[in-house]
Amino acid sequence: DEGYEDLYPSRNWKFYEHDSGPSNCAGIPTEQVKRGWVARGGFSSDTTDIAAYLFWFSVSTTDNVPPELLSSNGPLPTTYSTDPRTVSAEIQDCDYSNPAEAGIDESQTYISYTTYNILDKTESSGTAPLANIGGDTFEGDLPGFPAWTQVSYSIVATDDKGLASTFLQGTYLIAGTSNDYFALEQGALASHASGSSACTPIYIRPTGTEIPSTAFFVPKDEIVSPTSPNAKDDGTAGPFALGGPFYLFGEEYNYAWVGVNGAIALSKTATDTLNVNANGFYTTGFNFPDNQLPPNDDQDSADDGYYPAPFIAGFWNDLYYGDTAGSPNPPQWGHILYEDMGCKFVVEWDTxxxxxxxxxxxxxxxxxxxxxxxxxxxxxxxxxxxGGAGLDTTAIIGVTADTVASFGDAPWMYVNRFNGPAESTPDNGECVVLYQSGTTAVNDKWNMVAVSNVPSAGYAVSNIYPTAVGQVFRYSGSYLPTDPLSNGPGFWAKFNGKQNVGAPGTMLTTLTVAAAIDWNLLGTISCPVPTSSIDDANVAGASWFQYNNGYQAVTTLTPGKAHWVKATSAGNVTMECTTTAAAKVDQNYAQVSGFSKLTLRDYIGGEQTLYVGDAKSLNVSLDRYELPPTPPTGAFDARFTSNRNVEVYSDEAGTANEYTIRIQSSSYPVVIQYNVTTKNKSLVVSEVVEGKSVTNTIINGRGVIRITNPSVSSLKLKVVDGLTPDKFALSQNYPNPFNPVTRFAVDLAATGEVDIAVYDILGRKVATLLTGQHDAGTYNIEWDGKDYQGISSPSGMYFVRMNAGDFSEVRKIMLLK
Structure with a gap:
């Protein structure tokens, strides 16, 4: 026999029950795949390969040794229970130098644990005592933790002489039946516990369209040989039209990609080729939540091993559909089918x-x-x-949606992984239903929200917004507290901190709401709705507004958010999930895109943009720019006292061109970032306290004004003829001394290069305030006392130097803290 194994004088043999390593279907050369009794050593036909010898030796211990773990009940399995969990262990100590002195120090024997909560990303650690309950047996309780907590724990045992051992026990998950994104129907868990059937599964073998094994493919960058990987083992087929849009957290999907291994992926278009595997192969490494690809990635790369998104795993396992042997007619193992049944799109893996x-x-x-x-x-x-192969205990079941920017994470739901929790392990005749939550991301403090689905547990505020602070308000000429909520209206609700809110339920795909004349705060449905698709006459051409720490005109209504619209008459407003109307630019605001802008921001993120421009540039009524009613007290708002966010000036003699801006904020300073685009005009901004103007600032070009006095709740804005200064100048700063901000006026008599910088008393540049090419005019700049690295400068004297052409000037300033 010239088999290569005969070339080795090995004294060490190993029996391989099945193919070692990746099987031959993965393209491993036959001589490198080990099966049956194999001589240990080299595994090629090279006769110079080194032989392996096996040596045995024994050691007798004569000293004290650390405690030994004989057995334990760990690792603990995944569970739904949030109660404490008992850890038991048999621990033995031996002191070979003096056996009578062996023993476990119970005071130094304990459970050490760390936790990580998947939802709020918080971590904790601690210890729990282990008590001897007789002989070598110790018991203790790990504390209970909330759902979606991962617990990693070890047993630490110390003997009476201080020698310690740590025994890693593993990590378990405390799963939940709901999270921020999905809820698991409780009926399936109840039927599993009772052994009864929760449903009658759909069976499409007689009516569905079969996907032949030859339709499956693997990513081109994974093909390293004709048999690696095998598309009939770990391949994907598609795309298959869903027969209509499926909405998943506001994203629209139209096609399915089917993987051999018990999962599907969804895409928006037929050209978004998805690979329903990891690197072209089945893997046990998938989990929920897990690593995530960028949105709508066309397939996973050669190295990342991620799954595509959305990824929907019904029975993720190492399944097999066809073989490469037996060509030209290889055997097919079972059937994979799909069928569009109207509302339902079904994919079936059959025998x-x-x-x-x-x-x-x-x-x-x-x-x-x-x-x-x-x-x-x-x-x-x-x-x-x-089935009978035991794959129900090794399946991975769950879903990951695509990345949703407003959530920060991709929505996900864990159902079962490797038989845990036992209550959700798949069983014959069982159905598991996942309901999408009406989840929306909210900001700290006030938000405009809506119930955009049909919540399965009802419309009570405590069910939909359990973390809301105080009452929830609807609008009917004024703000009115309301509970329960309903589909149709929009609501104001207050929260402590950014978070995801909403309740699981079924989709709402169409909605007709009664609208009153004037302003209406309306909810929306489970899918994004372009405002151009709403053709009711009473809101035709109207601007729609969201609130995101300030009012913003939008052209698409977002699920979970409320929106303002002003109706010209009473009547119905109808919203539908549609793919025929694309979002369009709001033509009202397109007309003011070239106006001068003042964007007001408060300290905690409130923001509102106001516009000022020439009346001759506007060909629609100013009424089109009326803002919705003022938000509740404490929510940021800024507007002209006309209740608009746009004003125009006129060159007609006798026109005052003066406007008042009203500010509602609970957090100062308020910063005004301006961009003055009017030609031959300047804007004068005055801070008003108790009806009196306390500052006057001329603004041109781009810049920032900082309002630090919380008594300033309004501003005066005046449009004046722009006067080109007749000379260059740098004013003395005000205030002086200052802490932390001071301001300067800069006059430029001609367009050109200018540089204004701050220096310390040693002549070192600390910060640059203005540099580059600038038009002639008057500018207002400020220094916040920080250097170019953003670090606060120490108290002391500084110098501000201005250079513009042949002009140079220096001002001495004093920073006092």
Missing amino acids: IGVFVQNGDNFIDYITFNIVIDKCDGTISYQYIDV
Whole structure:
């Protein structure tokens, strides 16, 4: 026999029950795949390969040794329980130098743990005592933790002489039946516990369209040989039209990509090719939540191992659909089918093949499906038969949606992984339904929100916004407290800190709301609605507004958010999920894009932009720029006293061209960032306290004004003829001495290069205040006492130097803290 194994004088042999490492279907050369009794050593035909020898030796211990863990009940499995969990262990101590002195120091024997909460990303750590309950047995309780907490723990044992051992026990998850994004139907868990069937699964084998094994592919960058990877083992097929849009957290999907291994992915277009695997292969490494690709990535790369998004796993496992052997007619293992049933799009894996430990593939009884309901937005996993190969205890089940910028994370739901929790392990005749939450991201303090689905637990404020501070308000000529809530109206609600809010339920795809004449605060539906698709006459051409720490005109209504619109008459407003109307630019605000802008921001993020321009540049009524009613007290707002955010000036003689800006803020300083674009005009901004102007600042070009006095609740804005200064000048700063901000007026008699910088008494440049090419005019600049690195400068004397052409001037200033 010239087999290469005969070339080795090895004294060490190992029996391989199945193919070692990646199987030959992964393209490993046959001589490198080990099977049966194999001589240990080299595994190529090279006769110079070094042989392996096996040596045995024994050691007798004669000293004290640390405690030894004989057994434990760890690692603890995944659970739904938030109660304390018992840890038990058999711990033995031996002192070979003096056996009578062996013993465990109970005061120094304990459970050490760390926790990580997936939802709020908080961490904690601690210890829990272990008590001896007889013999070598110790018991203790890990504390209970909230749902979606990962707990990693170890057993620490110390003997009476101070020698200690740490025994890692692993990590378990405290899962939940709901999170910020999905809720798991409780019926499935109850039926699992009782052994009864929760539903009658859909079975499409007689009516569905079969996907042939030859339709599956693998990413081109993963193909390293004709058999690696095998598309009939770890491939993807698609795209398959869903038969209508499916909305997942406001994103619209139209196509499914089906993976052999029990999962699907969704795409918006047929050209977004998705690979429903990791690096072209099945992996046990997927989890929920997990690493995430960028939105709508066309397929995973050669190295990242991520799944595509959205990724919907109904029974993720190492399944098998076809073989490369037996060409030209290789066997097919089971069936994979799909069917559009109107509201429901179903993918079914029917008596699918299983890759088993002895290397053979066979048709198991495993039959299950994934159901996407386009009408109510639910995702269902239905198990007709979980088979006899034990894959129900190794499956990974869950969903990850695409990244949603406003959430910060991709919405996800964990159902089961490796048989945990036991209550959600798939069983014959069982159905698991996932309901999308009406989740929306809210800011700290006041927000405009809406119920954009049909919540499964009802419309009580305590169900939909349990973290709301105080009452929730609707609008009917004034703000009125309301509970319960409903679909249709919009609401004002206050929260402590940024968070995701909402309640799970079924989708709302159409809604008709009664609107009163004048302003209406309206909710919306489960999908984004372009305002151009709302053709009711009473709101035709109207601007719609969201509140995001300030009013903003929008052209798309966002699920979970409330929106203001002003109706010209009483009547209905109808919203529908549609793909026929694209969002358009708001033509009202397109007309003022070239106006001078003043953007007011308060300390905690409130923001509002106001516009001033020439009346001749506007060809619509100023009424189009009326802002919605003022937000509740404490919410940021800034507007002209005309209740508009746009004003125009006129060159007609006798026109005052003066306006008052009203500010509502609970957090100062308020910063005004301005961009003056009017030709031959300047703006004068005056701070008003108790009806009197206390400052006058001329503004041109771009710059910033900082209002630090919380008594300033209004500003005067005046448009004046721009006068080109007849000379260059740098004014003395005001105030002086100052802390922390001081201001300067700069006159430029001609357009040109200018440089204004701050220096310390040693002549070192501290900060640059103005530099580059600038038009002739008057500018207002300020220094906040910080250097170019953003570090606060120490108290002392500084010099401000201005250079413009041949002109140079220096001002002495004093910073006092």
